[in-house]
Amino acid sequence: MKIRVFFTFLICFMLSAEAQQPATASSLVQNALKEKQVLIENSLVKNIPFENIGPSIMSGRVVDIEVNPENTIEFYVAYASGGLWHTLNNGSTFTPVLDTAQTQNIGDIAVDWNNKTLWVGTGENNSSRSSYAGIGILKSNDNGKTWTNVGLHDSHHIGRILINPNNPEEVTVGVIGHLYSPNAERGVYKTMNGGKTWKQTLFVNDVSGIIDLQYAPNNYNIMFAAAWERDRKAWHFNGNGNNSAIYKSIDAGETWIKISTEASGFPTGNGVGRIGLAIYDDNIIYALHDNQFRRKETTKKTDKRGLTKEDFKTMSSEDFLNLEDKKLNGFLKMNGFQEKYRAENVKQMVRSGNVKPTDIARYLEDANTMLFDSPVIGAEVYKSKDGGKTWSKTHEDYLDDLYYSYGYYFGEIRVDPQNENGIYAMGVPILKSKDGGKTFVSISKENVHADHQALWVNPKKAGHLINGNDGGLNLSYDDGESWEKLNVNAVGQFYTINVDNEKPYNVYGGLQDNGVWVGANNAKQNKGWQQSGHNPWESLMGGDGMQIQIDSRNANLLYTGYQFGNYYRINRETKAQKYIQPKHELGENPYRFNWQTPILLSPHNQDILYLGGNKLMRSMNQGDDWKAISQDLTNGGKKGNVAYGTLTSISESPFAFGLIYTGSDDGLVYVTKDAGGSWENISANLPKDLWVTRVIASQHKEERVYVTLNGYRWDDFNSYVYVSEDYGNTWKSIRSNIPMSPVNVIKEDPENENILYLGTDNGAYVTFNKGAKWEVFHKNLPAVAVHDLVIQPEAKDLLLATHGRSFYKTNIAPLQKMNVNLLSKKITLFPFEDVRYSARWGSSWSKWFDANTPLEIIKFYGNTSETKEVKILSEKQSILNTISVEADKGFNYVDYDLSLTENGRKVLLKENTSIDIEAAKNGVYYLPKGTYFIQIDAEKVKFEVK
Numbered sequence: 001m002k003i004r005v006f007f008t009f010l011i012c013f014m015l016s017a018e019a020q021q022p023a024t025a026s027s028l029v030q031n032a033l034k035e036k037q038v039l040i041e042n043s044l045v046k047n048i049p050f051e052n053i054g055p056s057i058m059s060g061r062v063v064d065i066e067v068n069p070e071n072t073i074e075f076y077v078a079y080a081s082g083g084l085w086h087t088l089n090n091g092s093t094f095t096p097v098l099d100t101a102q103t104q105n106i107g108d109i110a111v112d113w114n115n116k117t118l119w120v121g122t123g124e125n126n127s128s129r130s131s132y133a134g135i136g137i138l139k140s141n142d143n144g145k146t147w148t149n150v151g152l153h154d155s156h157h158i159g160r161i162l163i164n165p166n167n168p169e170e171v172t173v174g175v176i177g178h179l180y181s182p183n184a185e186r187g188v189y190k191t192m193n194g195g196k197t198w199k200q201t202l203f204v205n206d207v208s209g210i211i212d213l214q215y216a217p218n219n220y221n222i223m224f225a226a227a228w229e230r231d232r233k234a235w236h237f238n239g240n241g242n243n244s245a246i247y248k249s250i251d252a253g254e255t256w257i258k259i260s261t262e263a264s265g266f267p268t269g270n271g272v273g274r275i276g277l278a279i280y281d282d283n284i285i286y287a288l289h290d291n292q293f294r295r296k297e298t299t300k301k302t303d304k305r306g307l308t309k310e311d312f313k314t315m316s317s318e319d320f321l322n323l324e325d326k327k328l329n330g331f332l333k334m335n336g337f338q339e340k341y342r343a344e345n346v347k348q349m350v351r352s353g354n355v356k357p358t359d360i361a362r363y364l365e366d367a368n369t370m371l372f373d374s375p376v377i378g379a380e381v382y383k384s385k386d387g388g389k390t391w392s393k394t395h396e397d398y399l400d401d402l403y404y405s406y407g408y409y410f411g412e413i414r415v416d417p418q419n420e421n422g423i424y425a426m427g428v429p430i431l432k433s434k435d436g437g438k439t440f441v442s443i444s445k446e447n448v449h450a451d452h453q454a455l456w457v458n459p460k461k462a463g464h465l466i467n468g469n470d471g472g473l474n475l476s477y478d479d480g481e482s483w484e485k486l487n488v489n490a491v492g493q494f495y496t497i498n499v500d501n502e503k504p505y506n507v508y509g510g511l512q513d514n515g516v517w518v519g520a521n522n523a524k525q526n527k528g529w530q531q532s533g534h535n536p537w538e539s540l541m542g543g544d545g546m547q548i549q550i551d552s553r554n555a556n557l558l559y560t561g562y563q564f565g566n567y568y569r570i571n572r573e574t575k576a577q578k579y580i581q582p583k584h585e586l587g588e589n590p591y592r593f594n595w596q597t598p599i600l601l602s603p604h605n606q607d608i609l610y611l612g613g614n615k616l617m618r619s620m621n622q623g624d625d626w627k628a629i630s631q632d633l634t635n636g637g638k639k640g641n642v643a644y645g646t647l648t649s650i651s652e653s654p655f656a657f658g659l660i661y662t663g664s665d666d667g668l669v670y671v672t673k674d675a676g677g678s679w680e681n682i683s684a685n686l687p688k689d690l691w692v693t694r695v696i697a698s699q700h701k702e703e704r705v706y707v708t709l710n711g712y713r714w715d716d717f718n719s720y721v722y723v724s725e726d727y728g729n730t731w732k733s734i735r736s737n738i739p740m741s742p743v744n745v746i747k748e749d750p751e752n753e754n755i756l757y758l759g760t761d762n763g764a765y766v767t768f769n770k771g772a773k774w775e776v777f778h779k780n781l782p783a784v785a786v787h788d789l790v791i792q793p794e795a796k797d798l799l800l801a802t803h804g805r806s807f808y809k810t811n812i813a814p815l816q817k818m819n820v821n822l823l824s825k826k827i828t829l830f831p832f833e834d835v836r837y838s839a840r841w842g843s844s845w846s847k848w849f850d851a852n853t854p855l856e857i858i859k860f861y862g863n864t865s866e867t868k869e870v871k872i873l874s875e876k877q878s879i880l881n882t883i884s885v886e887a888d889k890g891f892n893y894v895d896y897d898l899s900l901t902e903n904g905r906k907v908l909l910k911e912n913t914s915i916d917i918e919a920a921k922n923g924v925y926y927l928p929k930g931t932y933f934i935q936i937d938a939e940k941v942k943f944e945v946k
Contacts, residue, residue: 103122177208186208187210549600705727709743
């Protein structure tokens with residue numbers, strides 16, 4: 001269940017009055033990318049390897065698919081924030097090909113199949129709350145081994161890329177432009193020299209870009225472009241306007257004429273929303289339109305039994321008091337009113353004047369329920385048979401339940417190249433028509449996720465489809481009657497992460513549109529579950545998965561939910577679930593809940609749960625009952641169609657019960673030292689109006705608190721990181737050398753107070769000196785947004801929740817040892833864990849299968865970059881094996897397979913005549929049980945093979 005909010009009433013005049021923060025200049029973003037590259041090269045932690053632990057069973061949002069026309073089992077799939085992936089075997093396996101680039105955010109891709117040249121338009125085009133900006137147009141001539149940025153750096157979001165099939169140097173691009181601010185680099189751009197230079201050929205205005213761009217098959221000169229006027233703020237999204245329109249070019253995009261005029265039959269005016277285009281030939285064009293004009297009111301009378309919310313909006317107090325108690329109670333119970341609100345009680349509240357009948361309706365209105373209170377026309381399909389001169393709607397009735405109230409998120413339509421009447425319209429379901437759009441049927445099936453974003457239709461084989469949606473990729477050969485799921489890539493868009501203390505410990509996470517999942521941290525990412533029938537990752541909740549709190553006394557008891565504060569208490573053992581969202585009092589304004597509503601179990605008492613709306617709520621009994629323990633801790637919200645003026649972060653000090661900090665989406669940080677008895681605003685000296693992504697009470701010092709702020713929703717890409725040593729009375733910036741990128745999360749190391757970990761929209765960092773200098777993580781970790789991170793203290797593992805590449809894990813035990821002594825020594829060799837011997841090393845149950853090969857990691861810190869000899873020694877200090885390592889300054893992790901050389905075997909047999917060492921089936925000699933040492937220079941560590 002995905003719920004987004006999109007009202008159609010127009011409040012543009014109010015929005016224009018808002019002060020607009022300046023967007024970050026693209027030149028500064030480009031400089032930051034260069035700074036990050038230098039930081040990578042010199043990072044002390046660049047060799048710390050991260051492991052992707054999945055999951056892959058539930059995927060991320062697909063934005064484009066490009067298929068080799070001569071070999072359809074080869075294709076590329078682009079994910080909104082998970083990079084570009086290539087398959088040569090019809091989707092059985094994929095290889096990521098964008099990992100060496102400086103972003104994983106994609107709006108559209110194009111492939112010159114003849115020359116194997118890839119074009120990536122960075123920056124997603126869906127304009128959702130998690131649609132990340134890009135850095136321009138990337139190009140690769142070697143299938144993604146290397147990438148070159150060929151310009152349009154300030155475009156932010158790319159709608160479409162078209163390559164001239166007869167001249168691959170000629171490329172036309174539809175640019176949407178900034179999402180949160182006006183800018184000039186939007187419209188249609190052309191290059192005639194492979195991206196060396198660009199020319200803008202169509203510019204509508206600084207808030208309208210090109211969302212779709214198509215050319216007629218076999219005629220690159222005839223093009224159609226869909227302009228889209230949209231403006232997103234943190235509190236409002238307006239996805240329609242007078243400048244949304246269709247343009248046509250007959251000279252390959254050099255010049256353009258607006259063709260969606262009043263005389264054409266296509267809608268015009270302020271209610272025109274996003275438009276998707278599909279071209280069959282020079283004359284036949286389809287357009288899928290998100291019509292935001294209001295529906296005509298109907299006078300049709302319907303039989304009504306019982307009361308509705310709308311009844312109370314106009315009902316007088318007299319009429320309310322005359323309602324039958326039975327009828328009123330039926331409404332109150334059906335709509336989830338608290339037990340204390342029953343007919344007799346509510347009528348008394350109305351009699352006393354404390355409550356009005358309209359408060360009954362207001363009690364039920366929040367960001368979710370209001371979704372369905374927008375009677376707009378919605379999705380509609382238009383067709384032109386004369387090259388765009390005239391248009392007519394293909395269907396008579398409304399296309400209900402395709403877009404609901406958020407058509408801005410969709411807008412893709414396809415026409416079958418072999419059938420001018422075969423079209424596919426993408427929305428929450430995917431609809432198919434075989435009569436030119438007169439009638440439609442759904443081809444969404446039980447194993448196909450909702451929210452469809454991309455579709456490839458085979459031009460040579462009828463019924464062959466590849467579909468991309470918010471849940472990944474699907475393949476059909478019977479025109480959508482059945483589908484195969486191709487989710488093999490770990491490209492989940494996680495918002496949050498948490499871990500428990502089980503053995504092995506479990507990892508929990510909330511995903512964009514894909515619910516809440518849990519799995520063991522060491523669960524194997526392979527297809528073995530198709531044999532066992534049980535995937536190691538389990539779904540706990542649907543919707544957009546949100547935060548998870550696990551009771552430290554009982555890992556089966558947890559709290560989680562979906563967007564806008566819809567939380568549940570779940571007992572995994574009994575399968576019991578209880579809805580626990582706090583409710584305001586009748587007559588009060590409804591609470592405002594953020595899309596990612598924060599929750600927190602008190603570190604002092606695991607029965608105490610905090611939840612943030614616009615006030616801080618506390619339950620003393622696991623969510624059964626709630627009490628607001630604060631006033632409104634925000635600036636009071638803003639008029640708009642997105643919940644705003646909400647809490648985003650909660651932290652309670654482990655030193656003192658009731659020492660609590662909150663952060664809001666409108667830039668306020670508050671503290672209470674008496675469990676909510678009084679509150680103090682401590683954000684006066686912090687930057688204004690920014691989104692507080694984290695406020696963290698220190699676990700090392702009671703007075704210390706950290707805050708991170710994020711300006712992404714102003715197109716402000718600066719990094720804001722602060723610390724206070726006096727409960728927030730004064731603040732100090734610890735951004736230091738972090739390359740510019742919005743910050744999402746900060747965490748302290750549980751053992752070493754000097755160490756902090758940071759997640760940004762472009763990677764992860766660590767500091768060993770409280771923020772004086774930051775080091776960037778890099779090995780096996782692409783430039784992907786890190787939304788959240790957590791440390792499993794016993795395992796000493798750092799886990800990252802990325803918004804595009806699922807979960808990553810690495811062991812940080814060596815990092816926690818960082819101190820002045822380590823920095824002063826030439827080599828520091830960290831402890832090597834004892835190993836349990838196995839007779840199965842080097843063998844398998846069949847010669848046809850890979851051998852069971854052990855792999856351990858030797859970890860050391862070096863103060864210089866030079867070649868090092870890592871020696872494996874016997875108990876008597878004889879050399880059994882030597883590994884040559886090109887060590888870097890900083891932390892180095894070296895793989896060791898527990899083998900010894902032929903000479904090492906001879907030495908060990910001489911030292912211990914009671915043992916025999918036979919080669920394993922793979923021909924390798926492995927260490928027998930015994931005591932051994934690892935040595936680098938003069939440093940040694942001891943370990944056992946037991």
